[in-house]
Amino acid sequence: MGKKVEVTITEGTLRGMLSKDYHDGVFYSFIGIPYAKPPIGELRFKAPEPVEPWKGVKNATKVGAESPQYMKIMMGKEDNCLNLNVFTKELSQGLKKPVMVFIHGGGFVSGSSRPDLIYGPEFLMTEDIVLVTINYRLGILGFLSLTDRSLNVPGNAGMKDQVMALKWVQKNIKYFGGDPNNVTIFGESAGGAAVHFLVVSPLAKGLFHKAICQSGCVLNPWATGVPNGVEVAKAMGYRSDASEDYILKRLKSASVSRIMKGQNKFQMNFNPNHVRTVSVVVEYPHEGAFLTQHPLEILKAGKQNQVPMIMGYNSLEGLFFELVGRICTFPYCRLPNSMESDIPHNCDVDPTNTKLVDKAANDIKSFYYKDEKVSKRNKQIRYLITNDTVFMYGIQKSIQLHKKTGSTPIYAYRMSIESDLNVCKKFAQAKSPTFFTCIFGISLLTGSSGIGKIATSMKLHNLPGVCHADDLFYLFKANHLGKIQKDSELDKWIQRFVKLWTNFARTGNPTPAPGSDLVLERAVWKPVGSTDIDFIFNIDHGLRCTGLDAAEMERMKFWNKYHTNFGV
Template sequence: MEDVIVSVENGRIAGQKEKDYKGGKFYSFCGIPYAKAPVGHLRFKAPVPLEPWTGIWNGKKEGPACPAKMQTCLTIGKEDNCLHMNIFTKELPKHQPVKNPVMVFLYGGGFMLGSNHRIIYGPEYLLTENIVLVVVNYRIGVLGFLSLEDPSLDVPGNAGLKDQVSALKWVQKNIHNFGGDPDNVTVFGESAGSSSIHYLLLSPKTKGLFHKAIMQSGSAFNPWARGRRNALDIAKAMGYKDTDEKIILQKLQNASIRSLMDAQYMTDCCLPKTFDAAQVRPFGPVIEYSHPGALLSEDPEEIMKSGRCHQIPIIMGFNSLEGLFYGFTRSLTSVPPLSQSLERDIPYDWNISQKPGLIQDAVKKIKEFYFGDTDISEENIAFKYKLFGDIGFLHGIQKTARLFKLHGTAPIYMYRFSLEGPLNTFKKLCVTNHPYILLTTLVLGIIPGCSRFFTFLSRKLSDSDIVGAAHADEISHLFKPLVNLPIVEGSEEDSYVKKLVKLWTNFAKFGNPTPKEDVMLDNVIWEPVKSDRLDNICDINKTVTITENFESGRVAFWDNMYRNFSA
């Protein structure tokens, strides 16, 4: 493929021409660094601006994933040069400026896993539209969210979120060289990426860095989206006897990546504990102590109620069966019997963990609401999926939308993704009884032929009559994962991809997902919510329709539970 050279503030980058899934041309530039490598004394610290490089940066090769480990998987990724981004653009400025809308994506993974790699986030669907797509790599786990009490050590937490801010600043300075408009930037993300966006919307440090936001299945109010001070957690897991944070930090900065990842796995960060509502996870976003570089130093709910969050257009929503994710987590490890699982669905912020009577009462009410007179059993697992999705995702997401509407002035567009089809990749992982086989084949998708093998296995090993779109199922309709077989023009899958891509890119271009009636979008006009009841929900299915808030009763149940049990 032909090389293409682009100059940026730090130097020159070599990219290449590629083709989208319809055969149209676009340009790709991968592994572009936006900050110094966070190694040595920079480990755990906020990102440091990048110095210029000499020569031409090879943008035809993807950069490394940030180090991660969950379950018994091997440690993956590299710490050196992990702060990078992939940029894809439909057209480059030549003799005159080009100003296409910019879409910056933040991946999910529970703040513990994930990367910007094209094995999952291929640009071939979105680049059918005239946009510039940026997919950011950021630190996760202990490397991105170590949080110390001692202000003199300069590790207050949220380094992973600050990586995202650093990347957005780089975009503001350089994206015009790729044909992007720095005054029209939409940040979008899924799961932890969506929660990240919520945090960015609350911070004065991000003012002017983006102008629209799309939040897919994640909020700062989801129980798994908050971390804690964690020096003693990681020190204990590393086998240190020290309690002095200065000594702990010095040892951690000199420790090998493998030992850090092994220790991280020992600190309640393995699935399914990562998503237990009952625990504050060790590594995740925190409210920092007050200091000049703080990204977040106040409670998110107080910021929202004061109206001080950014007033920009927002799309936000959820998938119809988010809780099917529970099936995936429990298939990867041993968990308590289903009948004993409800205590883990009691949110940590009720502060009743030391009050057995209240716990028993709460469990009784939860059981009555979701299971009624039926037993908690494998035969009724669908009720558990609904419960897990409601407290893990839905309640926090709709609470966020209500607060945006009550205390803000910008339009809020709500959606429900309920589409089920051949591209629902994550649902296949959730319902199979052989997750490790499918996961291994998915990872091996970088090897020619394995993508077809994954598709074959997923059909053979996936078996479920449960209706709904699983957590992250919309991702494979926006991005082309390597495991997806080629999409035939005019096919069922083609129509699904076109719908979601059109809605998202319309919003990036115009701040409105349906600026006019469009046959491709079933001639629907999707309007912002009119009240805190969250009406006008766009249901994205095989056809696009506008519906009422069918989930409002379940959300109201958790509102009442918070009022009655929260200390």
């Protein structure tokens, strides 16, 4: 709509603009708001510091910079990447509307909260909430971790950015009509894992009151790592015997593009057998530490922040690796000669014991492939293995641990809806992936719904299941989408997701009050009970609570024997 509007917060005055949701309702947009000082100079790799007040009126109508990242091309800016967006229907203190803070995914190495590409607020803003979406530091800039305490780079700077953003929300959200005492954090993939890390971090205690983890958790093997100075130095081409002091000095003086090129050598390795170089680490004890104990031990002891939660996954997360393999030359996306790379590094198998490793690899092959040979003809089995090892199993066990040691309800879900909104699956299954990439990329950048329709109507290799990240397109309006007709099938599916998520943010229970919501058709989402995953909400055309299906249960039992360390 373009009409300007102003609001004064703690640090100064912001100029935003009027916008419309996809049902033509009006809301206010304030984008690119700084919440911390620029992380440059001496603040590179360090914990964030609060943003300084400004004079005059700050323009909050232009997209803020994303954290530097390298995905074929260099993107982002380091000097002003710590910014967030706020969307609200009313600008008045004292309204106390539920607040939802979204954390984007991207494997801790890519992504942003840009509302003009994927994370448009137009779906969620049909509900009376205040929505906040944030940017945080990624890759080496956000997750360099050194063991030398004198250097004060213990790691997790990107996670501390998120904590700083939540502190900003506590201080300022009242000016946008939001309730600082009713904040729900939610995120997908690495964003889902980030939400879970905030749940187990003492540094985030009291900054939020509910949490939704979509397709990511602290027990996924890619989420938790170890100090990475040696690996980063190797990627940057520094001498092999370099001290951490030397590494830090070189990195602080290096250009952003040079750091991104070094990071590109390892950033896409999500092999479950591999401890990722960029991930969240356990820090040595110090003031301001984000995490000083392994999250598994925190969950076992019930020391997590006790808040109501939703956790879940898509029905075929592993299909995402076909998509990734089409974008880059990621080795794990190739067909393996052995199943050794499928043995999660956080399971019971000692990687130095060759006999145990061989036995586990043979067990995996026998269980998943039966008598079949590994080939392109049965690639769906690869998708299933990565689905389980990289995503589903860790999420299921996290749910069980929360139920065992938690004092608040936890709700489990499986996303199974398949429609024209499932763009990631279409990309992964497109018979002409290069053409699809070009067409879809153009539609995103230009906002052309016509070009977007061409992309989403291309011929596919059909395989049942919902790909990793496809749930996003039911919560956020991607730029390629055209007008969605009210009361159409797509509209109903979007509203189902939106209402479940916002009901939870409003009350801590995703099920609406009896008779209050025809879109959800009287669906009842029960919290997880006392036995394993006895209630899982299947988000499909039926919207019903079920248990695990027989195939999922069988796969869970298979991996249980290799994860006795999880304690459930």
